[in-house]
Amino acid sequence: MGFYAVYSRELLLLRKKIGRMGYVFSSVISPFIYLFAFGYGLGNRIEITGGYLPFLAGGIIGVTVMINAFQQTASSISAGKFYYHVFQSLVLSPVRSGSVIAGIIAAGMVRALFFGSLIFIMAQLVFQVNGSILLFLFGALLGSFCFSALGVIVGLLVRHPDDIAFVNNFLIMPMTFFGGSFFPVQSLPTWMQYMVGLFPIGALNHLLRGQQWDFEMWLAASLLLGLGIVFFAVGVYLYRQYSE
Amino acid sequence: MKEYDPAIAVQTQSLVKKYHGQAVLRGVSLSIPRGGIFGLLGPNGAGKTTLLKTLAGLVRPTSGTLAIFGQEVKGPDPAMRRLVGLIPQDNNLERELSVEEALLVYGRLFGLKRVKDTVAKTMERFSLMDIRHKQVRTLSGGMMRRVLIARTLLADPELILLDEPTVGLDPDVRQSIWDIMQSLQEAGKTLVFTTHYMEEAERLCDHIAILQQGTLFFSNTKEQLQARIGMEVRDLENLFIELARNGGSSDGVLCRL
Numbered sequence: 078m079g080f081y082a083v084y085s086r087e088l089l090l091l092r093k094k095i096g097r098m099g100y101v102f103s104s105v106i107s108p109f110i111y112l113f114a115f116g117y118g119l120g121n122r123i124e125i126t127g128g129y130l131p132f133l134a135g136g137i138i139g140v141t142v143m144i145n146a147f148q149q150t151a152s153s154i155s156a157g158k159f160y161y162h163v164f165q166s167l168v169l170s171p172v173r174s175g176s177v178i179a180g181i182i183a184a185g186m187v188r189a190l191f192f193g194s195l196i197f198i199m200a201q202l203v204f205q206v207n208g209s210i211l212l213f214l215f216g217a218l219l220g221s222f223c224f225s226a227l228g229v230i231v232g233l234l235v236r237h238p239d240d241i242a243f244v245n246n247f248l249i250m251p252m253t254f255f256g257g258s259f260f261p262v263q264s265l266p267t268w269m270q271y272m273v274g275l276f277p278i279g280a281l282n283h284l285l286r287g288q289q290w291d292f293e294m295w296l297a298a299s300l301l302l303g304l305g306i307v308f309f310a311v312g313v314y315l316y317r318q319y320s321e
Numbered sequence: 322m323k324e325y326d327p328a329i330a331v332q333t334q335s336l337v338k339k340y341h342g343q344a345v346l347r348g349v350s351l352s353i354p355r356g357g358i359f360g361l362l363g364p365n366g367a368g369k370t371t372l373l374k375t376l377a378g379l380v381r382p383t384s385g386t387l388a389i390f391g392q393e394v395k396g397p398d399p400a401m402r403r404l405v406g407l408i409p410q411d412n413n414l415e416r417e418l419s420v421e422e423a424l425l426v427y428g429r430l431f432g433l434k435r436v437k438d439t440v441a442k443t444m445e446r447f448s449l450m451d452i453r454h455k456q457v458r459t460l461s462g463g464m465m466r467r468v469l470i471a472r473t474l475l476a477d478p479e480l481i482l483l484d485e486p487t488v489g490l491d492p493d494v495r496q497s498i499w500d501i502m503q504s505l506q507e508a509g510k511t512l513v514f515t516t517h518y519m520e521e522a523e524r525l526c527d528h529i530a531i532l533q534q535g536t537l538f539f540s541n542t543k544e545q546l547q548a549r550i551g552m553e554v555r556d557l558e559n560l561f562i563e564l565a566r567n568g569g570s571s572d573g574v575l576c577r578l
Contacts (some may be wrong), residue, residue, distance in 0.1 A: 082429040086415075089426065092415040168379055169407055170430035171399035264525060317397055320381035321546035 079172035083180025086155060091188055101195075106198050108141045108205035115259055127261050134200040135286035136258030141196045143278050146224035147249060149230070150181050154232025155241055158197060166195060168319055178229055180310045182207065185225030193217045208285075216284030219301040223277050226308030233315040252278040277304050290310065329356040330480050330511040331376055338371055338535075345371045347535040348385065353513060353528065355390070358506050360526035361515045368535040369515040370410065373482050376513065377407035385464060389480060403431065406478030406551045412465050416458040420449055420468055423457055424475060431476040438573060439475060447471040447501075463494035483514035484525035487521060497527030499525060 085130045094100050112133060157164030165175050197213050231244050255265065256270040256278035262270050273279060278298035287294050325332055327569050331353035338346040345368045353359045360471045361369050374380040375387065378397065394401055414423045424443065425449065444450050453506040460468065466486065473481065483502070487495040502512055502525060516522055522529060523543070530540035539546060 078432055079430070082426075082432070085429065088425045089422065090415060090417060159474075161416060162409070162411055163415050164406075165379060165409065165413045166415075166427060166430065169377060169402060169405075170427075171402040171431055171432070173399060174397060318381070321379050 079170075080180045080183075082170075082171055083177050084166065084183045086173055087181055088187060091184060092159060095191075101192075104145070104192055104308055105141075105195050105199070106137075108137045109199060111140075111259075112137050112196075112200065112204065114172050116117035130204055131206045131208070132261075132286060133259065134204060134206040136282050138193050138196050138200070138213065138217070139220065139256075139277050139278055139282040140253050140258050142189045142220045142281065143224045143252065144194040144249065145192045146185045146221040147228040149185040149188040150199070150228030151232040151235075151241055151244070152228075153181065153184075154229060155235050155238055158272065159238045163248075165321075168247030174313050174316045178226075178316055181229055182222065182225040182309065182312075184241045185228060186221040189221035189225065190214075190217050193221070209287075212287050215298070216281055216287075219284065219298055219305065220277070220281035223301045223305040223308065224283075226312055227277075229312035230315060233312065233319065252276045257282050262301070264273060323386070323393070325388040325391040325393060328355055329353065329388075330390060331513065332386075332388040333376075335387045336372070336375065336387065337383045338368075338375060338380060339383045345535050346375070346382070349532070349535070349537045351530060351540055353511065355511050356506070356509050357511060357527045358502060358525045359511070359513045359528045359530070360522040361513060361530050361532060362517075362519075362522055363532035365517075366534070370484055371535075372532065373407070373484050373515055376480075377405055377482050378402065379407070384498065386422055401478060404478055405480045405482065406473040406476060406480065408466075408469050408473045408483045410488065412457075412469065414457045414465070414468060414472070416456070418457055419454050420444070420457060420460070421453040421466065424472055427472045428475050433475065441476050443471050463490050466490060466494070466498065469481060470498070474505075478510075480511045480513070483512065485515050485517065487516070487518065495521075505565040522551075548559060 116130050116133050120133075123129045123130045138253060153162060157167075170177075172180075193213070193215075195208075197208065201208065231241065233243070235241055255262075255269070255273045256276040257273065258278065262273050262279065265273065277300065280300045284295040284301070287297075331351065331354055333349055333351045336346050336349040336351075337344060349368075349372060351372075361372065363369050371380055375382055376389070378394065378401065389401055389404060392398075392401065415426065418426065421440065421444065425436060428440055430454070435440050444453055447470065449468060449471060450466060458470070459461045470483075470486070486502070487498050491499070499521070502514070505512060514525075526543055528541065529543055529546050531538045531546075
Protein backbone atom coordinates (compact mmCIF):
# COMPACT_ATOMS: atom_id res chain seq x y z
CA MET A 78 0.00 0.00 0.00
CA GLY A 79 2.75 2.42 1.02
CA PHE A 80 4.82 1.29 -1.96
CA TYR A 81 1.99 2.06 -4.35
CA ALA A 82 1.38 5.50 -2.81
CA VAL A 83 5.04 6.46 -3.33
CA TYR A 84 5.19 4.86 -6.79
CA SER A 85 2.02 6.62 -8.00
CA ARG A 86 3.26 9.95 -6.59
CA GLU A 87 6.54 9.65 -8.47
CA LEU A 88 4.72 8.59 -11.64
CA LEU A 89 2.29 11.50 -11.38
CA LEU A 90 5.21 13.92 -11.11
CA LEU A 91 6.93 12.16 -14.03
CA ARG A 92 3.75 12.32 -16.11
CA LYS A 93 3.58 16.08 -15.53
CA LYS A 94 7.17 16.39 -16.78
CA ILE A 95 6.58 14.18 -19.81
CA GLY A 96 3.48 16.23 -20.61
CA ARG A 97 5.63 19.34 -20.92
CA MET A 98 6.51 20.29 -24.48
CA GLY A 99 9.91 19.10 -25.54
CA TYR A 100 10.65 16.81 -22.57
CA VAL A 101 10.34 13.57 -24.52
CA PHE A 102 11.98 15.05 -27.59
CA SER A 103 14.99 16.35 -25.67
CA SER A 104 15.37 13.00 -23.91
CA VAL A 105 15.51 10.97 -27.11
CA ILE A 106 17.41 13.36 -29.34
CA SER A 107 20.86 12.55 -27.86
CA PRO A 108 20.58 8.77 -28.27
CA PHE A 109 19.19 9.30 -31.77
CA ILE A 110 22.15 11.53 -32.71
CA TYR A 111 24.59 8.98 -31.27
CA LEU A 112 22.90 6.22 -33.25
CA PHE A 113 22.87 8.26 -36.44
CA ALA A 114 26.36 9.78 -36.16
CA PHE A 115 28.25 6.72 -34.90
CA GLY A 116 26.17 4.31 -36.95
CA TYR A 117 26.72 6.01 -40.28
CA GLY A 118 30.02 7.71 -39.43
CA LEU A 119 31.88 4.70 -38.08
CA GLY A 120 29.72 1.84 -39.32
CA ASN A 121 31.93 0.93 -42.23
CA ARG A 122 35.19 1.11 -40.28
CA ILE A 123 34.35 -1.19 -37.37
CA GLU A 124 34.05 -4.88 -38.10
CA ILE A 125 31.81 -6.73 -35.73
CA THR A 126 30.04 -10.04 -36.21
CA GLY A 127 26.43 -9.24 -37.03
CA GLY A 128 27.25 -5.66 -38.08
CA TYR A 129 28.06 -2.45 -36.23
CA LEU A 130 24.58 -0.92 -36.31
CA PRO A 131 22.88 -3.69 -34.29
CA PHE A 132 25.86 -3.63 -31.89
CA LEU A 133 25.56 0.15 -31.50
CA ALA A 134 21.77 0.02 -31.15
CA GLY A 135 22.09 -2.38 -28.19
CA GLY A 136 24.66 -0.08 -26.59
CA ILE A 137 22.61 3.08 -27.11
CA ILE A 138 19.52 1.42 -25.63
CA GLY A 139 21.69 0.38 -22.66
CA VAL A 140 22.96 3.93 -22.19
CA THR A 141 19.42 5.32 -22.49
CA VAL A 142 18.16 2.89 -19.85
CA MET A 143 21.10 3.66 -17.56
CA ILE A 144 20.88 7.45 -17.82
CA ASN A 145 17.09 7.66 -17.47
CA ALA A 146 16.91 5.25 -14.54
CA PHE A 147 19.78 6.95 -12.73
CA GLN A 148 18.68 10.52 -13.44
CA GLN A 149 15.05 9.91 -12.48
CA THR A 150 15.84 8.72 -8.97
CA ALA A 151 18.98 10.78 -8.29
CA SER A 152 17.38 14.03 -9.52
CA SER A 153 14.00 13.36 -7.94
CA ILE A 154 15.59 12.88 -4.53
CA SER A 155 18.24 15.61 -4.75
CA ALA A 156 15.88 18.25 -6.21
CA GLY A 157 13.31 17.23 -3.60
CA LYS A 158 15.91 17.74 -0.89
CA PHE A 159 17.56 20.96 -2.04
CA TYR A 160 15.15 22.98 -4.18
CA TYR A 161 11.55 22.24 -3.36
CA HIS A 162 11.77 20.31 -0.08
CA VAL A 163 9.13 17.92 -1.41
CA PHE A 164 11.21 15.00 -0.17
CA GLN A 165 9.98 16.00 3.30
CA SER A 166 6.52 14.66 2.36
CA LEU A 167 7.97 11.17 2.10
CA VAL A 168 10.12 11.42 5.22
CA LEU A 169 7.19 12.70 7.29
CA SER A 170 4.83 10.02 6.00
CA PRO A 171 4.23 6.71 7.79
CA VAL A 172 5.33 4.70 4.74
CA ARG A 173 8.06 2.22 5.68
CA SER A 174 11.59 2.92 4.47
CA GLY A 175 11.74 -0.15 2.21
CA SER A 176 8.44 0.79 0.54
CA VAL A 177 9.54 4.39 -0.04
CA ILE A 178 12.78 3.31 -1.72
CA ALA A 179 11.04 0.56 -3.71
CA GLY A 180 8.40 3.06 -4.94
CA ILE A 181 11.05 5.57 -6.06
CA ILE A 182 13.05 2.84 -7.82
CA ALA A 183 9.96 1.47 -9.58
CA ALA A 184 9.18 4.94 -10.98
CA GLY A 185 12.78 5.22 -12.22
CA MET A 186 12.36 1.86 -13.93
CA VAL A 187 9.20 3.06 -15.68
CA ARG A 188 10.98 6.14 -17.06
CA ALA A 189 13.93 4.04 -18.20
CA LEU A 190 11.65 1.49 -19.88
CA PHE A 191 9.65 4.25 -21.56
CA PHE A 192 12.65 5.98 -23.11
CA GLY A 193 14.49 2.69 -23.74
CA SER A 194 11.43 1.46 -25.64
CA LEU A 195 11.35 4.61 -27.79
CA ILE A 196 14.99 4.03 -28.82
CA PHE A 197 14.31 0.31 -29.33
CA ILE A 198 11.39 1.12 -31.65
CA MET A 199 13.35 3.84 -33.43
CA ALA A 200 16.27 1.46 -34.03
CA GLN A 201 13.87 -1.07 -35.57
CA LEU A 202 11.99 1.44 -37.72
CA VAL A 203 14.70 3.84 -38.81
CA PHE A 204 17.79 1.62 -38.84
CA GLN A 205 16.13 -1.74 -39.52
CA VAL A 206 17.87 -3.28 -36.50
CA ASN A 207 16.16 -6.50 -35.48
CA GLY A 208 16.19 -7.16 -31.78
CA SER A 209 14.36 -9.54 -29.47
CA ILE A 210 11.59 -7.78 -27.55
CA LEU A 211 11.84 -10.30 -24.73
CA LEU A 212 15.56 -9.81 -24.30
CA PHE A 213 15.11 -6.06 -24.45
CA LEU A 214 12.44 -6.17 -21.74
CA PHE A 215 14.42 -8.54 -19.55
CA GLY A 216 17.65 -6.55 -19.88
CA ALA A 217 15.96 -3.17 -19.52
CA LEU A 218 14.09 -4.32 -16.39
CA LEU A 219 17.21 -5.59 -14.64
CA GLY A 220 19.37 -2.70 -15.83
CA SER A 221 16.86 -0.04 -14.84
CA PHE A 222 16.45 -1.67 -11.41
CA CYS A 223 20.22 -1.59 -10.87
CA PHE A 224 20.72 2.01 -12.04
CA SER A 225 17.57 3.36 -10.36
CA ALA A 226 18.79 1.92 -7.08
CA LEU A 227 22.22 3.46 -7.68
CA GLY A 228 20.52 6.83 -8.32
CA VAL A 229 18.72 6.54 -4.97
CA ILE A 230 22.05 6.15 -3.18
CA VAL A 231 23.57 9.12 -5.01
CA GLY A 232 20.44 11.26 -4.46
CA LEU A 233 20.51 10.54 -0.73
CA LEU A 234 24.26 11.00 -0.36
CA VAL A 235 24.79 14.28 -2.21
CA ARG A 236 25.11 17.33 -0.02
CA HIS A 237 24.80 19.86 -2.84
CA PRO A 238 22.93 19.83 -6.18
CA ASP A 239 26.23 20.25 -8.06
CA ASP A 240 27.44 16.93 -6.64
CA ILE A 241 25.15 15.15 -9.13
CA ALA A 242 27.20 16.66 -11.98
CA PHE A 243 30.34 15.32 -10.29
CA VAL A 244 28.86 11.80 -10.21
CA ASN A 245 27.75 12.15 -13.83
CA ASN A 246 31.24 13.16 -14.92
CA PHE A 247 33.14 10.56 -12.93
CA LEU A 248 30.78 7.59 -13.02
CA ILE A 249 28.05 7.83 -15.66
CA MET A 250 30.15 9.41 -18.41
CA PRO A 251 33.03 6.85 -18.18
CA MET A 252 30.47 4.05 -18.12
CA THR A 253 28.79 5.52 -21.20
CA PHE A 254 31.96 5.68 -23.28
CA PHE A 255 34.13 2.87 -21.88
CA GLY A 256 31.43 0.34 -21.00
CA GLY A 257 31.26 -1.21 -24.45
CA SER A 258 28.29 0.78 -25.70
CA PHE A 259 29.96 2.37 -28.74
CA PHE A 260 32.76 -0.07 -29.45
CA PRO A 261 33.80 -3.50 -28.16
CA VAL A 262 35.80 -3.36 -24.92
CA GLN A 263 38.34 -5.65 -26.61
CA SER A 264 39.59 -2.50 -28.38
CA LEU A 265 40.77 -1.12 -25.03
CA PRO A 266 44.13 -1.88 -23.35
CA THR A 267 44.06 -5.11 -21.31
CA TRP A 268 44.27 -3.37 -17.89
CA MET A 269 41.34 -1.16 -18.87
CA GLN A 270 39.30 -4.15 -20.02
CA TYR A 271 39.53 -5.58 -16.49
CA MET A 272 38.43 -2.26 -15.04
CA VAL A 273 35.47 -1.70 -17.33
CA GLY A 274 34.48 -5.34 -16.86
CA LEU A 275 33.20 -4.23 -13.46
CA PHE A 276 30.84 -1.64 -14.95
CA PRO A 277 27.21 -2.79 -14.72
CA ILE A 278 26.53 -1.13 -18.10
CA GLY A 279 28.67 -3.88 -19.65
CA ALA A 280 26.33 -6.53 -18.23
CA LEU A 281 23.32 -4.58 -19.45
CA ASN A 282 24.78 -4.25 -22.97
CA HIS A 283 25.53 -7.96 -22.97
CA LEU A 284 21.90 -8.78 -22.18
CA LEU A 285 20.53 -6.34 -24.74
CA ARG A 286 22.77 -7.73 -27.50
CA GLY A 287 22.29 -11.36 -26.53
CA GLN A 288 21.20 -13.88 -29.13
CA GLN A 289 20.80 -16.96 -26.97
CA TRP A 290 20.73 -17.91 -23.31
CA ASP A 291 24.16 -19.07 -22.22
CA PHE A 292 26.25 -18.92 -19.07
CA GLU A 293 27.42 -15.37 -19.80
CA MET A 294 23.87 -14.14 -20.15
CA TRP A 295 22.96 -15.59 -16.76
CA LEU A 296 26.11 -14.10 -15.29
CA ALA A 297 25.22 -10.65 -16.65
CA ALA A 298 21.64 -10.97 -15.33
CA SER A 299 22.89 -12.13 -11.90
CA LEU A 300 25.35 -9.24 -11.72
CA LEU A 301 22.66 -6.62 -12.42
CA LEU A 302 20.19 -8.24 -10.03
CA GLY A 303 22.81 -8.69 -7.30
CA LEU A 304 24.09 -5.13 -7.59
CA GLY A 305 20.52 -3.82 -7.68
CA ILE A 306 19.69 -5.66 -4.45
CA VAL A 307 22.84 -4.35 -2.74
CA PHE A 308 22.12 -0.78 -3.93
CA PHE A 309 18.51 -1.13 -2.76
CA ALA A 310 19.62 -2.24 0.72
CA VAL A 311 22.14 0.63 0.96
CA GLY A 312 19.40 3.05 -0.19
CA VAL A 313 17.04 1.84 2.56
CA TYR A 314 19.81 2.21 5.15
CA LEU A 315 20.64 5.76 3.99
CA TYR A 316 16.97 6.73 3.96
CA ARG A 317 16.61 5.56 7.54
CA GLN A 318 19.56 7.78 8.49
CA TYR A 319 18.09 10.81 6.69
CA SER A 320 18.43 14.07 8.57
CA GLU A 321 18.22 17.69 7.47
CA MET B 322 14.52 1.79 30.45
CA LYS B 323 13.31 5.31 31.12
CA GLU B 324 9.61 5.81 31.75
CA TYR B 325 7.79 8.64 29.99
CA ASP B 326 4.48 10.17 30.93
CA PRO B 327 1.91 9.65 28.12
CA ALA B 328 0.01 12.70 29.41
CA ILE B 329 2.92 14.84 28.23
CA ALA B 330 2.86 15.47 24.49
CA VAL B 331 6.58 16.11 24.07
CA GLN B 332 9.48 15.44 26.41
CA THR B 333 13.03 16.20 25.40
CA GLN B 334 16.07 15.60 27.55
CA SER B 335 19.43 17.27 26.84
CA LEU B 336 18.70 17.47 23.13
CA VAL B 337 21.79 18.46 21.15
CA LYS B 338 22.05 19.04 17.41
CA LYS B 339 25.36 19.90 15.81
CA TYR B 340 26.10 20.78 12.19
CA HIS B 341 29.77 20.41 11.27
CA GLY B 342 30.70 20.61 14.95
CA GLN B 343 28.61 23.75 15.54
CA ALA B 344 25.84 23.27 18.09
CA VAL B 345 22.46 24.59 16.99
CA LEU B 346 20.63 23.01 19.92
CA ARG B 347 22.59 22.90 23.18
CA GLY B 348 21.01 20.45 25.57
CA VAL B 349 17.35 21.41 25.29
CA SER B 350 15.18 19.78 27.96
CA LEU B 351 11.57 20.57 27.38
CA SER B 352 8.18 19.32 28.46
CA ILE B 353 5.08 20.21 26.44
CA PRO B 354 1.72 19.38 27.99
CA ARG B 355 -0.96 17.64 25.97
CA GLY B 356 -3.85 19.62 24.55
CA GLY B 357 -2.62 23.20 24.54
CA ILE B 358 -0.93 25.75 22.36
CA PHE B 359 2.77 25.99 23.04
CA GLY B 360 4.74 28.94 21.68
CA LEU B 361 8.40 28.60 20.88
CA LEU B 362 9.91 32.07 20.82
CA GLY B 363 13.35 33.37 20.08
CA PRO B 364 15.27 35.61 17.73
CA ASN B 365 16.48 34.51 14.31
CA GLY B 366 19.00 31.69 14.49
CA ALA B 367 17.90 30.65 17.99
CA GLY B 368 17.28 27.06 16.86
CA LYS B 369 13.46 27.16 16.81
CA THR B 370 13.04 25.58 13.38
CA THR B 371 15.70 22.95 14.11
CA LEU B 372 13.91 22.04 17.33
CA LEU B 373 10.57 21.82 15.52
CA LYS B 374 12.06 19.67 12.75
CA THR B 375 13.65 17.44 15.39
CA LEU B 376 10.25 16.91 17.00
CA ALA B 377 8.79 16.13 13.56
CA GLY B 378 11.51 13.58 12.76
CA LEU B 379 13.15 15.52 9.92
CA VAL B 380 16.28 16.24 11.96
CA ARG B 381 18.08 13.52 13.90
CA PRO B 382 19.50 14.86 17.14
CA THR B 383 23.24 14.43 17.76
CA SER B 384 22.47 13.36 21.32
CA GLY B 385 19.70 13.49 23.89
CA THR B 386 16.30 11.84 24.04
CA LEU B 387 12.88 12.66 22.65
CA ALA B 388 9.54 11.15 23.62
CA ILE B 389 6.18 11.85 21.97
CA PHE B 390 3.06 10.95 23.96
CA GLY B 391 5.13 8.77 26.26
CA GLN B 392 6.93 6.85 23.50
CA GLU B 393 10.65 7.36 23.05
CA VAL B 394 11.55 8.16 19.45
CA LYS B 395 14.65 6.30 18.37
CA GLY B 396 14.34 6.42 14.59
CA PRO B 397 11.78 6.44 11.79
CA ASP B 398 8.60 4.97 13.23
CA PRO B 399 5.43 4.78 11.07
CA ALA B 400 3.14 4.89 14.13
CA MET B 401 4.83 8.05 15.37
CA ARG B 402 4.57 9.67 11.94
CA ARG B 403 0.79 9.35 12.15
CA LEU B 404 0.74 11.20 15.47
CA VAL B 405 2.82 14.18 14.38
CA GLY B 406 2.10 16.69 11.62
CA LEU B 407 4.48 19.45 10.53
CA ILE B 408 3.35 22.61 8.77
CA PRO B 409 6.60 24.06 7.47
CA GLN B 410 7.37 27.70 6.92
CA ASP B 411 8.56 27.09 3.35
CA ASN B 412 6.31 25.55 0.76
CA ASN B 413 7.12 21.87 0.39
CA LEU B 414 4.14 21.03 -1.82
CA GLU B 415 4.77 19.49 -5.22
CA ARG B 416 4.64 22.58 -7.44
CA GLU B 417 3.66 20.75 -10.63
CA LEU B 418 0.51 19.33 -9.07
CA SER B 419 -2.89 20.92 -8.62
CA VAL B 420 -4.13 21.60 -5.10
CA GLU B 421 -6.41 18.56 -5.23
CA GLU B 422 -3.66 16.29 -6.59
CA ALA B 423 -1.24 17.45 -3.89
CA LEU B 424 -3.77 16.63 -1.18
CA LEU B 425 -4.64 13.24 -2.73
CA VAL B 426 -0.97 12.29 -2.94
CA TYR B 427 -0.48 13.14 0.72
CA GLY B 428 -3.64 11.31 1.76
CA ARG B 429 -2.48 8.18 -0.05
CA LEU B 430 0.92 8.37 1.63
CA PHE B 431 -0.93 8.26 4.93
CA GLY B 432 -3.06 5.35 3.74
CA LEU B 433 -6.33 7.23 4.29
CA LYS B 434 -9.47 5.25 3.57
CA ARG B 435 -11.91 6.91 1.14
CA VAL B 436 -9.18 9.39 0.40
CA LYS B 437 -11.16 11.29 -2.27
CA ASP B 438 -14.02 11.97 0.15
CA THR B 439 -11.64 13.02 2.90
CA VAL B 440 -9.81 15.37 0.55
CA ALA B 441 -13.09 16.85 -0.69
CA LYS B 442 -14.27 17.47 2.89
CA THR B 443 -10.92 19.01 3.84
CA MET B 444 -11.00 21.28 0.80
CA GLU B 445 -14.47 22.45 1.77
CA ARG B 446 -13.40 23.01 5.38
CA PHE B 447 -10.50 25.20 4.28
CA SER B 448 -12.38 26.92 1.42
CA LEU B 449 -10.12 25.41 -1.22
CA MET B 450 -12.80 24.10 -3.57
CA ASP B 451 -12.53 27.09 -5.91
CA ILE B 452 -8.80 26.63 -6.36
CA ARG B 453 -8.64 22.84 -6.36
CA HIS B 454 -7.59 22.67 -10.03
CA LYS B 455 -5.05 25.46 -9.70
CA GLN B 456 -1.39 24.51 -9.92
CA VAL B 457 0.38 24.85 -6.58
CA ARG B 458 3.10 27.01 -8.16
CA THR B 459 0.52 29.70 -9.02
CA LEU B 460 -0.88 30.12 -5.49
CA SER B 461 -0.41 33.22 -3.38
CA GLY B 462 1.43 33.00 -0.05
CA GLY B 463 -1.78 32.98 1.98
CA MET B 464 -3.42 30.31 -0.19
CA MET B 465 -0.28 28.21 -0.07
CA ARG B 466 -0.28 28.35 3.73
CA ARG B 467 -3.92 27.27 3.82
CA VAL B 468 -3.16 24.32 1.53
CA LEU B 469 -0.16 23.36 3.70
CA ILE B 470 -2.35 23.41 6.81
CA ALA B 471 -5.13 21.46 5.08
CA ARG B 472 -2.66 18.86 3.85
CA THR B 473 -1.19 18.27 7.30
CA LEU B 474 -4.60 18.06 8.93
CA LEU B 475 -5.79 15.48 6.38
CA ALA B 476 -4.03 12.81 8.41
CA ASP B 477 -5.60 14.11 11.65
CA PRO B 478 -2.38 14.23 13.73
CA GLU B 479 -2.51 14.64 17.50
CA LEU B 480 0.57 16.83 17.71
CA ILE B 481 0.69 19.69 15.18
CA LEU B 482 3.93 21.59 14.67
CA LEU B 483 3.70 24.95 12.91
CA ASP B 484 6.81 26.82 11.83
CA GLU B 485 6.00 30.56 11.77
CA PRO B 486 2.51 29.89 10.40
CA THR B 487 1.54 33.52 9.84
CA VAL B 488 4.79 35.10 8.73
CA GLY B 489 4.37 37.43 5.75
CA LEU B 490 0.58 37.07 5.60
CA ASP B 491 -2.16 39.70 5.42
CA PRO B 492 -4.00 40.44 8.69
CA ASP B 493 -7.20 38.71 7.52
CA VAL B 494 -5.35 35.52 6.50
CA ARG B 495 -3.45 35.64 9.78
CA GLN B 496 -6.72 35.89 11.66
CA SER B 497 -8.13 32.89 9.78
CA ILE B 498 -5.05 30.83 10.69
CA TRP B 499 -5.40 31.84 14.34
CA ASP B 500 -9.02 30.69 14.20
CA ILE B 501 -7.94 27.33 12.78
CA MET B 502 -5.33 26.95 15.51
CA GLN B 503 -7.83 27.73 18.23
CA SER B 504 -10.40 25.31 16.80
CA LEU B 505 -7.73 22.59 16.76
CA GLN B 506 -6.93 23.27 20.40
CA GLU B 507 -10.63 23.05 21.24
CA ALA B 508 -10.67 19.68 19.48
CA GLY B 509 -8.03 18.48 21.96
CA LYS B 510 -5.00 18.68 19.68
CA THR B 511 -1.59 19.78 20.90
CA LEU B 512 -0.07 22.63 18.92
CA VAL B 513 3.52 23.78 19.01
CA PHE B 514 4.43 26.80 16.96
CA THR B 515 7.31 29.17 16.43
CA THR B 516 6.72 32.86 15.98
CA HIS B 517 8.29 36.27 15.95
CA TYR B 518 5.01 38.00 16.62
CA MET B 519 4.48 38.77 20.29
CA GLU B 520 0.85 39.59 19.67
CA GLU B 521 0.42 36.08 18.34
CA ALA B 522 2.10 34.50 21.35
CA GLU B 523 0.03 36.55 23.74
CA ARG B 524 -3.21 35.77 21.97
CA LEU B 525 -2.76 32.04 21.38
CA CYS B 526 -0.30 30.44 23.78
CA ASP B 527 -0.93 29.04 27.17
CA HIS B 528 2.69 27.90 27.46
CA ILE B 529 5.77 29.68 26.21
CA ALA B 530 9.40 28.66 25.80
CA ILE B 531 12.21 31.04 24.98
CA LEU B 532 15.14 29.78 22.98
CA GLN B 533 18.32 31.74 22.40
CA GLN B 534 21.39 30.40 20.59
CA GLY B 535 20.17 26.84 21.01
CA THR B 536 19.67 27.13 24.75
CA LEU B 537 16.31 27.08 26.47
CA PHE B 538 16.01 29.98 28.88
CA PHE B 539 12.45 29.63 29.96
CA SER B 540 9.56 27.25 29.60
CA ASN B 541 6.39 27.73 31.55
CA THR B 542 2.95 29.31 31.40
CA LYS B 543 2.40 32.75 29.99
CA GLU B 544 1.43 34.01 33.44
CA GLN B 545 4.62 32.60 34.96
CA LEU B 546 6.70 34.40 32.38
CA GLN B 547 4.87 37.61 33.15
CA ALA B 548 5.47 37.17 36.88
CA ARG B 549 9.13 36.29 36.45
CA ILE B 550 10.12 39.17 34.25
CA GLY B 551 7.74 41.59 35.87
CA MET B 552 6.21 43.02 32.75
CA GLU B 553 3.31 42.55 30.44
CA VAL B 554 3.61 39.75 27.93
CA ARG B 555 3.20 42.26 25.14
CA ASP B 556 6.50 43.70 26.35
CA LEU B 557 8.11 40.49 25.15
CA GLU B 558 9.04 42.57 22.16
CA ASN B 559 11.46 44.45 24.41
CA LEU B 560 12.71 41.19 25.85
CA PHE B 561 13.52 40.02 22.34
CA ILE B 562 15.34 43.18 21.46
CA GLU B 563 17.40 42.79 24.62
CA LEU B 564 18.05 39.12 23.82
CA ALA B 565 19.24 39.99 20.35
CA ARG B 566 21.48 42.79 21.66
CA ASN B 567 22.99 40.69 24.43
CA GLY B 568 23.49 37.70 22.16
CA GLY B 569 21.89 35.48 24.78
CA SER B 570 24.13 36.42 27.68
CA SER B 571 22.79 36.09 31.19
CA ASP B 572 22.92 39.84 31.67
CA GLY B 573 19.84 42.00 31.61
CA VAL B 574 16.43 40.49 31.45
CA LEU B 575 17.56 36.91 30.99
CA CYS B 576 18.91 36.65 34.52
CA ARG B 577 15.33 37.16 35.66
CA LEU B 578 14.13 34.08 33.79
